[in-house]
Amino acid sequence: MSRLPEHFRLQTTPIADPQAVVSVGSARFTLLTGRLIRLEYGRVTDQPSQLFWHRRQSVPAFQTQREHGKLIIETDYLQLVYAVGRPFTADTLVIILKESGSAWHVGDEDGGNLLGTTRTLDMVSGAIKLEPGLLSRQGWTVVDDSHTLLFAEDGWLEPREGEGVDWYFFGYGRDYHDCLADYAKIAGAVPLIPRWALGNWWSRYWEYTQDELQALMAEFRARETPLSVCIVDMDWHVTDVGDYQGEVKGAYPGWTGYTWNRALFPDPDGFIQWLHRQGLKTALNLHPADGVLPFEAAYPQMAARLGVDPATKEPVRFDIADPDFVNAYFEILHHPEEARGVDFWWMDWQQERTSGLPGLDPLWWLNHLHFYDMGREGKRPFIFSRWGGLGNHRYPIGFSGDTFVNWNSLAFQPYFTATAANVGYGWWSHDVGGHMFGVEERELYTRWVQFGVFSPIFRLHSAKNVFHERRPWGYDAEVFRVTRDAMQLRHALIPYLYAMAWLNHTEHRALALPMYHDYPDAEEAYQSPQQYAFGTELIAAPFVTPAHAETRLSRQEVWLPEGNWTHFFSGEHFHGGQKVVVYGRLSDIPVFAKAGAIVPLGPKVGWGGLANPPELHLHLFAGADGRFTLYEDDGETTAYQNGAFALTEISQKWQGNRLEITVQPPDGDPALVPVERTLHLLVHGIIEPDVIDVVVAGAVSEVTVEYDAGKEALALDGIKMAKTAVLHIALATGGDSLLSRRDRTEETVIDLLRAFRLETHTKQAIADYLPKARQNPDLLDEFRPNLTEMQLRALMDVIVRDM
DSSP: OOSSOGGGOOOOBOSOOGGGEEEETTEEEEEEETTEEEEEEESOOOSOBSSOOBOOOOOOOEEEEEETTEEEEEESSEEEEEETTSOOOTTTEEEEETTTOOEEETTOOOTTBOOOOOSOOTTOSSOOOOOOOSOBTTSOEEEEOTTSOEEOTTSOEEOOOSOEEEEEEEOOTTOHHHHHHHHHHHHOOOOOOOGGGGSEEEOOOSOOOHHHHHHHHHHHHHTTOOOSEEEEOGGGBOOOOOBOOSSSOSBOOOOSOOSBOTTTOSOHHHHHHHHHHTTOEEEEEEOGGGOBOTTSTTHHHHHHHTTOOGGGTOOBOOOTTOHHHHHHIIIIIIHHHHHHTOOEEEEOOOSOSOOSSTTOOHHHHHHHHHHHHHTTTSBOOOOEEOOOSTTGGGSOOEEOOOOBSSHHHHHHHHHHHHHGGGGTOOOEEOOBTOSBSSOOOHHHHHHHHHHHHTSSBEEEOOOSOTTOOOSGGGSOHHHHHHHHHHHHHHHHTHHHHHHHHHHHHHHOOOSEEOHHHHOTTOGGGGGOTTOEEETTTEEEOOOOSOOOTTTOSEEEEEEEOSSEEEETTTOOEEESSEEEEEEEOTTOOOEEEETTOEEEEOOOOSSOOOSOOSEEEEEEEOSSOEEEEEEEOOSSBSGGGGTOOEEEEEEEEEOSSEEEEEEOOOEEOGGGSOSEEEEEEEEESBOOOSEEEEEETTEEOOOEEEEETTTTEEEEEEEEEETTOOEEEEEEOSSSOOBOOOOOHHHHHHHHHHHSOOOHHHHHHHHHHHHHHHHOGGGGGGGGGGSOHHHHHHHHHHHTTTO
16 A cells, blocks of 8 residues: 555656666676776665665766776776676775766775755854765765665655665766766756745744735835745744643743734735735744644644644654554645645755655655655746755755855855755755844845845844844945845846746756866866856956945955956956956946856836736847847646747857847747737947848837946847747947957056045045056055055056956
8 A cells, every 4th residue: 555645656768778778797787877986895786775866877988808807898988897796895896987087996985076066054153164066076985875766656765675785886976067967867857946936035933924925025015125935934933832841841842833813913814805805925933853843733633643642641653654643634734724825835945864764854855855745746846955965956946044144155156056056956045134143234134135135045134033134125325225235136137037047947057056067177266265156147246344444445356257348237357267356345246247148037026026027128148149048837847848848049140340139939829928019139349330121020120229438238128020020130349359358457547446444535546546557567566655555455456457
């Protein structure tokens, strides 16, 4: 008899093609790809494990031979040598990477591992040690799958029988993208998250009443600060139950609960319906570890279901390793709330890593079960929870835990977020602003919000402390203006972000990536922890340190790979192949687009902006060919799995003195795309063209043209096109090049001087001296007595750029 309902039954292909398997004695080798080999000795299994579900892959080219008591298996990339009949040891098994000649022996330490992620940032101030990842500068990694549990046909987990070795050898050299793509093929793809999850989330550990929380959401809307999700932390349920005399003696802490607190939320149904009418999704916080106690409304039903006499008032123990408990847990405690309208669950598991089934971490199992239960009726599932270990890329979204409020915590998060891609875990959500303790500062809050905009999931949150402020208007007018603009930008970015989510699902490329994923041979890519690729088109390097007292500006050092790069917001051009230093005021965010980049945005709105937009703003960066695929679907069901989606190709062809832009009609399900769209194009990095031709469906289109010489950008506004039409735009000049590469050094220095805390006569003298200083920066030493070290450093950072 099945222990779980049908929706928990996995669709796996765990048995490898027999042609890919080489067995000899007690050893079995499975060639999953030319660079990924499963190594088994002793006990072998074909059941799916917690980590690996799809071992049946195309058989790679390989040869085998036996000589002198050794088995040699050779693919295009690897050579495996095994002493037949002997257990795996450093003397009996070696795998050589043919391209580099490096070799792995059993027991070798992976000193070049580029790390992955960790379970949580709870109680962390600054950095924390990360677990090993799947990528290494040594060219190989090994995943030990020997002790994970196995899935039975009904979707339940069971222990392995007997002793044995079950390792997976990844020998990809520096082909990091291929390594992670093949890992996802074997372990399972990252699911496509709902479109609305890419908007701004509100959460706070606070005893809101229903009226207070509705009023707060209404204030966000009135202040034109968009949200897509309102999470209700643990005070949605009863927490103060006084002394409970049962197996749990004394004052019950109140963390676990399933009964609405009617004193705070007198009408849960009405409350959730109200949120939905505002266009908001909602989740409830869960701390399930204490089971179900007698004061819970669901206690009699849970007790009777699980064989506890309700009259005894003994708790129903939490036992996630018991299928009877699991079924009752979902059917009695969760499904009624989902029927009420709860959209997803925040699993806030902070307890032990052991359960009644040896080897089963409750967090890993909770994430898996909640994910599959949420998708039982065609809804696109996800679970908001901490990382449960390898394989949890299949269960987005990650809750990183309760960090301290300080600059060190913020500075660690860009590195932490991007590095998680090394285990395929690309959807971390942080407490924007920090969670607890620390000193609240307007600048720190603003910089955290800006990082949140350019992170996978944006979520404001804090602990229950009246002095923690997460409302954008809770500081001063400037902070409100800057953070509201940032949060509006986040919603405008959704077309780009959702296309990246599709890419993550289909090509296994996470939204935020360490620089070495795209530039594995550049040493600088490994030494740039505070910047990351943000999608295929951008590099983000948000400010994560406070402005200096003397410059009154924030500073960030950014490595730009070879090529040409443009500051996304200012339009300033930068030559690649170097590290550049950028300075910024509170409103500035260092984000760079490569030449040829295409970034589709929706309009900036004060609320909403979650659906496929009838208006698109296309940012194109001149200087190279480029192509972008815009992905659209219904945003929240699994219909896309049956082909219900649309792909729109946008391209630019660069010819030096001519730029051709094409927007194709969507390919796929046309019902998902607005009947007519208005396009606004902003072409960065060009001079004002002599020729501007805009043709929609074969006819010249009306368009508003405006050239901004300061930003070196051409705006083409108000292009209306039916979804079946093709748009062609040609921009040309009679000169040699359409590119604009205005030298902004002097105006940047003037901007620095305006910000400096410096005597105005000195500022004027430096400005007057600037032409000479550009020819010989050492001449600035004349002003050393008048400048602080940080001020002089800032001037030199800008003046010597590109020299």
